[in-house]
Amino acid sequence: MTYLAKPKLLRYEQPKNALGYTRRDYEGAISTLCAGCGHDSISAAVVQAAFDLDIEPHKVAKLSGIGCSSKTPDYFLGASHGFNTTHGRMPSVLTGAAMANRDLLYLGVSGDGDSASIGIGQFAHAMRRGVNMAYLVENNGVYGLTKGQFSATTDKGSKNKRGVVNNDSPIDLAALALQLGATYVARSFSGDKEQLVPLIKGAMRHRGPAIIDVISPCVTFNNHPGSTKSYDYVREHNDAVNRLDFVLPRDKITTSYAPGTARRVVQHDGSVLMLRKLGTDYDPTDRVGAMNYLQERSAMGEIVTGLIYVNPESGDLHTALNTVEKRDQVEHHLRILDRLAACRPSAARRRGGCRRIGRAAAHDAGDQRAARCPAGRRIRPVPA
Amino acid sequence: MGRLAPLRSRQGHERADLDSGKTFGRYLDVDGDGIPWRTIPGTHPTKGAFFSRGTTRNAYAKYSEAGTDYVYNMERLRRKFETAKKLVPAPVLRKAAQPTRFGAIYYGSTSHAMSEAAALLKDKGVHVDLLRVRAFPFADEVTQFIDEHDVVFVVEQNESGQLRMLLLTEGDCDPKKLVKVLHYDGTPITAGFISGRIASAVDENKVSPIRKVAS
Numbered sequence: 212m213t214y215l216a217k218p219k220l221l222r223y224e225q226p227k228n229a230l231g232y233t234r235r236d237y238e239g240a241i242s243t244l245c246a247g248c249g250h251d252s253i254s255a256a257v258v259q260a261a262f263d264l265d266i267e268p269h270k271v272a273k274l275s276g277i278g279c280s281s282k283t284p285d286y287f288l289g290a291s292h293g294f295n296t297t298h299g300r301m302p303s304v305l306t307g308a309a310m311a312n313r314d315l316l317y318l319g320v321s322g323d324g325d326s327a328s329i330g331i332g333q334f335a336h337a338m339r340r341g342v343n344m345a346y347l348v349e350n351n352g353v354y355g356l357t358k359g360q361f362s363a364t365t366d367k368g369s370k371n372k373r374g375v376v377n378n379d380s381p382i383d384l385a386a387l388a389l390q391l392g393a394t395y396v397a398r399s400f401s402g403d404k405e406q407l408v409p410l411i412k413g414a415m416r417h418r419g420p421a422i423i424d425v426i427s428p429c430v431t432f433n434n435h436p437g438s439t440k441s442y443d444y445v446r447e448h449n450d451a452v453n454r455l456d457f458v459l460p461r462d463k464i465t466t467s468y469a470p471g472t473a474r475r476v477v478q479h480d481g482s483v484l485m486l487r488k489l490g491t492d493y494d495p496t497d498r499v500g501a502m503n504y505l506q507e508r509s510a511m512g513e514i515v516t517g518l519i520y521v522n523p524e525s526g527d528l529h530t531a532l533n534t535v536e537k538r539d540q541v542e543h544h545l546r547i548l549d550r551l552a553a554c555r556p557s558a559a560r561r562r563g564g565c566r567r568i569g570r571a572a573a574h575d576a577g578d579q580r581a582a583r584c585p586a587g588r589r590i591r592p593v594p595a
Numbered sequence: 596m597g598r599l600a601p602l603r604s605r606q607g608h609e610r611a612d613l614d615s616g617k618t619f620g621r622y623l624d625v626d627g628d629g630i631p632w633r634t635i636p637g638t639h640p641t642k643g644a645f646f647s648r649g650t651t652r653n654a655y656a657k658y659s660e661a662g663t664d665y666v667y668n669m670e671r672l673r674r675k676f677e678t679a680k681k682l683v684p685a686p687v688l689r690k691a692a693q694p695t696r697f698g699a700i701y702y703g704s705t706s707h708a709m710s711e712a713a714a715l716l717k718d719k720g721v722h723v724d725l726l727r728v729r730a731f732p733f734a735d736e737v738t739q740f741i742d743e744h745d746v747v748f749v750v751e752q753n754e755s756g757q758l759r760m761l762l763l764t765e766g767d768c769d770p771k772k773l774v775k776v777l778h779y780d781g782t783p784i785t786a787g788f789i790s791g792r793i794a795s796a797v798d799e800n801k802v803s804p805i806r807k808v809a810s
Binding site for chain 1: 635636637638639640641643644645646647648649657658
């Protein structure tokens with residue numbers, strides 16, 4: 212039904228954010244997923260988070276792989292740039308885009324098949340390299356597009372729709388991301404928007420690899436008794452370690468927290484993560500503790516949700532590679548490349564233009580040391 | 596062609612173009628070269644954003660399963676390849692000292708051995724025109740070269756004759772015309788090997804006059 216356009220009628224006086232956008236401005240095309248699909252709830256959560264954070268839609272790049280999950284970027288942020296890559300290759304394409312243009316907010320959307328099977332290598336290296344991105348895994352434990360085969364995140368002992376039991380061990384993407392060096396690791400449930408929206412906000416404002424493993428039941432192929440990814444099962448076994456309140460740097464914390472009931476984590480941009488404790492005295496900044504906790508609860512059949520780990524002092528790939536940050540610096544270097552590209556070695560040698568262009572480029576660079584043009588000829592410095 | 600403004604001012608140009616109402620479609624062939632224009636992400640707040648995806652979309656990068664859109668995409672890609680032929684490095688032609696009906700096509704690391712082999716063959720009185728291909732898709736000169744010769748030796752260093760297969764599919768030429776000269780024993784190809792193979796093939800191509808026996 213993709214040919215159906217969304218109705219243009221707007222509810223009178225829809226709330227607007229600081230940029231003057233309504234929530235509708237952050238929506239996309241009409242979803243073609245099954246009615247009740249958890250993925251649509253995640254799309255709605257992304258819309259809500261982007262609206263609340265006053266994100267300019269054209270400053271967002273949303274990239275995905277293949278699968279039901281990877282279709283969803285079409286259903287939110289319609290005014291953003293998108294790239295539906297090949298199966299499991301989203302992290303690589305996103306890494307390249309992020310290296311070329313650091314001014315955008317990178318949203319990686321993937322599924323359990325796309326990230327835990329086909330693209331597990333890509334997933335692993337994006338995490339360990341520290342690509343600055345918010346990585347959303349819409350995890351339903353089955354291959355929905357191909358009619359419900361087990362995926363790599365299906366729990367051992369979980370049954371498919373026909374009653375067949377899965378014998379393979381599951382991959383826990385949150386645990387794997389922790390091990391690989393992700394600096395913001397969360398798990399949530401598509402049926403719990405109150406938990407999911409602040410987690411997405413925190414991930415969007417985090418510097419470095421932020422991953423949210425969102426359990427998102429497949430209503431058609433994995434929502435039956437015996438499945439460990441059904442709405443009922445996840446609700447019954449949800450072990451939330453905390454509740455996150457996300458506060459922008461410009462906003463005041465209005466909620467009052469009783470002493471000892473919340474933990475305050477300030478991210479690099481000044482945004483505050485207020486983590487309300489739920490029962491256990493869980494420390495989300497203790498990486499080893501988080502890994503142990505995940506394993507313990509997993510052995511008990513529980514699904515740990517909430518902000519599992521955050522490193523507020525994290526860096527990213529740009530920090531590691533010491534890339535140029537300011538646009539004018541980038542443009543300055545591009546200008547030099549423009550001139551050097553215009554210097555065709557053979558023609559330039561004949562005209563003696565090699566030196567001329569090379570000198571101009573060296574002059575532009577403000578570099579009085581001798582440089583070399585593409586033909587390998589030494590360029591004499593130009594007096595300033 | 597999807598010509599872009601100089602890098603430093605590209606973003607400014609784009610924004611001005613989009614504001615002036617110029618039509619933008621991520622897969623729209625504006626000037627007939629098959630290469631659509633692009634925008635730099637983050638340039639304009641309301642125009643110029645696009646969603647790259649596979650073939651199930653129209654010229655404006657919107658999801659579409661319409662047959663006409665698919666045909667448009669495929670035909671644009673064909674035009675794009677035609678444009679690419681003119682942009683990639685052109686083949687290098689070296690004519691033999693004398694007009695000849697023999698030609699040789701080769702590429703890459705075969706080049707030096709081929710030059711030496713041509714000299715050895717010349718000493719034996721076998722003249723061969725040479726064409727070194729440097730890029731794919733093949734420029735029209737490659738097909739023209741094959742058409743102009745009766746026999747073309749395709750010299751390459753693999754067992755299956757990969758360049759020859761590309762020439763057959765792309766050039767739509769007679770397979771009998773393209774003679775394989777393949778070297779694949781793990782060592783670099785030599786001038787002796789090439790000249791030997793070509794010389795023996797030329798000998799086979801020679802037509803012996805039919806003797807008339809007087810009765």
